[in-house]
Amino acid sequence: MTSLPTPAPGGKKLGLVIDLDTCVGCHACATNCKEWNASGHMAPLPDHNPYSAGAEGVWFNRVHSYEAGDGEDGRTVHFPRSCLHCETPACVTVCPTGASYKRAEDGIVLVNTDMCIGCQLCAWACPYGAREFDEDQGVMKKCTLCVDRIYNETIPEAQRVPACVSTCPANARHFGDLGDPDSAVSKLVAERGGFELMPELDYKPVNRYLPPRRAPKPDAGPPKDAGPLNSQIQNPLLRWMDKVLSR
Amino acid sequence: MKPAASVIAFTVASGAGYGLLFWLALLRPLGLVPQGAWFGGVAAVLALALITAGLLSSTTHLGRPERAWRAFSQWRSSWLSREGVAAVATYVPAGLFFLSIVAGWPVLAAVSGLLAAAGAAVTVWCTGMIYASLKPIKEWHHPLVTPGYMLFGAFTGAALLAVLAGFWGMDGVPAAIAAVLGALGFALKRAYWRSVDATPPVATAESATGLGSIGQVRPLDPPHTETNYLLREMGFRIARVHAARLRMITLGGGFVAPALLLALALPVGGWVGWLLLALAAVLAIAGMLVERWLMFAQATHTVTLYYRGNA
Numbered sequence: 001m002t003s004l005p006t007p008a009p010g011g012k013k014l015g016l017v018i019d020l021d022t023c024v025g026c027h028a029c030a031t032n033c034k035e036w037n038a039s040g041h042m043a044p045l046p047d048h049n050p051y052s053a054g055a056e057g058v059w060f061n062r063v064h065s066y067e068a069g070d071g072e073d074g075r076t077v078h079f080p081r082s083c084l085h086c087e088t089p090a091c092v093t094v095c096p097t098g099a100s101y102k103r104a105e106d107g108i109v110l111v112n113t114d115m116c117i118g119c120q121l122c123a124w125a126c127p128y129g130a131r132e133f134d135e136d137q138g139v140m141k142k143c144t145l146c147v148d149r150i151y152n153e154t155i156p157e158a159q160r161v162p163a164c165v166s167t168c169p170a171n172a173r174h175f176g177d178l179g180d181p182d183s184a185v186s187k188l189v190a191e192r193g194g195f196e197l198m199p200e201l202d203y204k205p206v207n208r209y210l211p212p213r214r215a216p217k218p219d220a221g222p223p224k225d226a227g228p229l230n231s232q233i234q235n236p237l238l239r240w241m242d243k244v245l246s247r
Numbered sequence: 248m249k250p251a252a253s254v255i256a257f258t259v260a261s262g263a264g265y266g267l268l269f270w271l272a273l274l275r276p277l278g279l280v281p282q283g284a285w286f287g288g289v290a291a292v293l294a295l296a297l298i299t300a301g302l303l304s305s306t307t308h309l310g311r312p313e314r315a316w317r318a319f320s321q322w323r324s325s326w327l328s329r330e331g332v333a334a335v336a337t338y339v340p341a342g343l344f345f346l347s348i349v350a351g352w353p354v355l356a357a358v359s360g361l362l363a364a365a366g367a368a369v370t371v372w373c374t375g376m377i378y379a380s381l382k383p384i385k386e387w388h389h390p391l392v393t394p395g396y397m398l399f400g401a402f403t404g405a406a407l408l409a410v411l412a413g414f415w416g417m418d419g420v421p422a423a424i425a426a427v428l429g430a431l432g433f434a435l436k437r438a439y440w441r442s443v444d445a446t447p448p449v450a451t452a453e454s455a456t457g458l459g460s461i462g463q464v465r466p467l468d469p470p471h472t473e474t475n476y477l478l479r480e481m482g483f484r485i486a487r488v489h490a491a492r493l494r495m496i497t498l499g500g501g502f503v504a505p506a507l508l509l510a511l512a513l514p515v516g517g518w519v520g521w522l523l524l525a526l527a528a529v530l531a532i533a534g535m536l537v538e539r540w541l542m543f544a545q546a547t548h549t550v551t552l553y554y555r556g557n558a
Contacts, residue, residue: 002321020458030470054473062470064553066452069462076467079456081553090382096318096328115317118310120480121327124248127383127450129477129550138310195457198450198549201382209457 002095004088005104012106013179014145015085015206016162017188021213023063023172025078029164030061033082033143036163041148042113046136058132060143061164068212075212080173082164083130083143084197084205085109091122091131091142099140107179107206108147113139127201150175178206248384249483250543257305258374259403259535261334262396264297265367266404268341272360272367274420276353280408281415287348287356290411294404295341302334326380330373337366371400378542385449385558386546391439398435402428403535406505406528409512413521422509422524429506429531433498436538440494448547448558455552466556481548482555485541493541501534 037060038045047057061082068075085102089109092100099115100122102108111122111131116139123131123140131142146162149155159166165173176185185208188194194208230246233239271290274280281287306312319335321328340362347356375393382388405425412418452466453459485493508527512520547558 003324025468027470056471056473056475058476059471062553064456064466064470065468066456066458067465067467068456068458073462075458075461077456077458077461079458079553081470090380093324094327094377094380096321096325096331097314098317098321115314116311117314117317119308119318119327120310121325121377123476123480124384124548125381127549128455129481129553132476133310133480135310135476140310197457198454200450200454201549211457211460 002092002098002100004092004102007087007107008104011104011179012177013085013087013206014106014108014150014176015178015185015208016082016145016165017174017176017178017185017194017208017210018080019170019172019174019192019210020077020079021172021192021210022170023078023080024170025063025065026169027063028167028169029080029173030059030063032163032167033061034059036146036149037144040146041144042111042141044134044136045141046134048135058134058141060130060132060141062129072218077212080164081128081130082207083109083145084128084203084207085143085145087204087206089203090125094121094125096121108145109142110144110147111140111142113137113141116140127198127203128205145175178208248543248546248548249480250540251308253304253308255536255539255543257301257308258396259301259532259539260297260304261301262371262374262400262535263403263407263532264294264299264301265337265371266400266402267297267407268294268337268344268404269364269367269401270405270408270421270424272344272364274408275348275360276357279420280412281417283415284349284351286411286415288345290408291341291345291348293407293411295338295345298334298337298341326373326376330370330377333366333370333373337363337370340366368397371397382449383549384546385446386443386542388449389439389443389446391435391442395432395435395439398428398432399535399538402432402502403528403531406509406524406531409509410521410524410528413512413524418521418524419513422512425527425531426506426509426513429502429509433502433506436498436502448549450549450552450558452552452556455549464556466554469554477550478554481550483544485544490541490545493537497534497538497541500530501538502531505531505534 045058049055064079066077092102097115099112118138131140134141150160161175165175174185177183189208192210194210196205230242306315318331322332340359343359344363375396378387379392405421409418409422409425412421452464456464458464505527508523512523551558
């Protein structure tokens with residue numbers, strides 16, 4: 001059913017919190033995402049010309065880098081972009097077949113690739129570019145929030161997080177229930193002023209981004225009207241007088 | 248957005264087919280087009296052929312056309328599904344309409360024709376809503392998009408009906424309707440372009456990244472050095488100078504010229520008049536192909552904010 005499930009009050013909203021302050025832009029999350037999902041729930045993730053010029057393929061995670069602001073206030077920010085598992089995802093409601101769906105139990109947005117007809121309307125409907133078309137299979141693919149890891153009882157409990165989260169060397173990615181105000185991720189969002197992307201489109205994304213911290217103001221040095229330091233006075237008599245008078 | 252030939256051919260052909268079906272069903276019981284079984288049958292067959300060719304063309308846009316039947320299930324939420332249901336449902340009264348014309352049952356022809364006309368209008372409405380419901384694309388999420396699809400379908404359909412009726416020397420009413428619709432189409436398309444050019448983008452690089460609190464956001468390093476599906480599908484761009492010329496061609500060749508030819512054909516009459524009608528219909532359909540191509544080529548998607556900083 002591509003009609004959205006009625007959200008239960010206090011229901012689970014699993015998602016990611018991405019810290020733009022600590023992300024170093026290493027692309028490890030994107031690489032490990034590709035590695036896991038190439039054989040995971042949405043497998044395969046095909047590549048075209050993988051070993052020659054024009055190499056491209058299906059990835060669920062893309063790391064952009066931006067400059068924000070100008071001059072001293074300017075920042076370079078690395079920005080991982082993936083599915084935000086929106087609360088009102090138009091990618092689901094536009095689907096004519098029921099292949100796209102939002103899970104009632106945890107809010108994860110998935111595609112049943114056995115039902116997808118490859119009309120690609122969902123990719124048009126997603127403002128964030130989260131969906132990528134598998135041209136080999138003729139069906140749409142997307143981030144699964146590693147649904148095949150987070151509930152997987154055959155792997156150690158510490159690894160039951162999305163592949164992008166488990167691999168991040170800067171601890172810039174956090175996974176949890178954003179529907180629970182007392183969860184670690186919700187507290188992190190509250191503490192750091194986490195925000196959603198393109199709120200004006202009203203897709204109500206679940207994932208949150210944490211803003212880069214403000215750079216501390218650089219040390220302004222001594223005031224302009226301050227005299228020379230005692231050690232900078234050449235004349236020994238004047239240096240002695242400065243020392244005595246400065247007491 | 249990438250102009251996909253299959254989708255352009257679909258909306259132009261099925262739009263004209265549904266328009267033809269609509270006017271045939273409306274004008275025939277009023278005695279405003281030739282009443283014979285031959286005329287009605289040929290016109291209905293042409294309409295259904297255009298509709299069917301369009302729908303078949305649309306399935307070539309699918310990655311898995313053999314699963315197309317699944318698209319009839321989600322009419323509660325999806326305009327694409329509603330369009331599919333409406334298109335298939337319209338075949339029932341349209342088929343009955345054709346049969347009753349050929350068999351000479353005027354009452355059934357009138358009733359099934361009206362139902363088919365309603366189905367045609369609903370189907371084209373759904374087609375327009377597929378585009379108009381997409382918020383990330385400001386050129387499509389516009390109140391004139393769906394009325395445009397309906398009006399342009401009605402215009403090309405009426406022009407085709409005038410050509411067919413011209414064979415029987417009874418083209419006056421459909422030609423006059425087509426001429427008026429051409430003028431209205433010109434006005435609507437011009438108003439749409441003026442409005443959409445003045446509409447601010449739906450989002451900015453600052454809101455897309457949330458980094459606006461720091462200052463202006465500029466893309467520095469792309470996430471990948473080669474192109475990808477998103478850029479090929481959503482990142483299509485057309486040179487502004489080409490777009491301006493194609494807009495002129497659409498307005499002049501697709502609306503003004505056919506409307507004038509249709510108006511001219513009325514007093515001229517005879518086989519010269521019919522040639523003018525045929526030329527008008529060819530121009531209208533060619534103009535509609537350009538209009539539909541531009542509808543895609545000039546559409547901007549918010550995902551390009553992430554890649555280029557502008558949509």
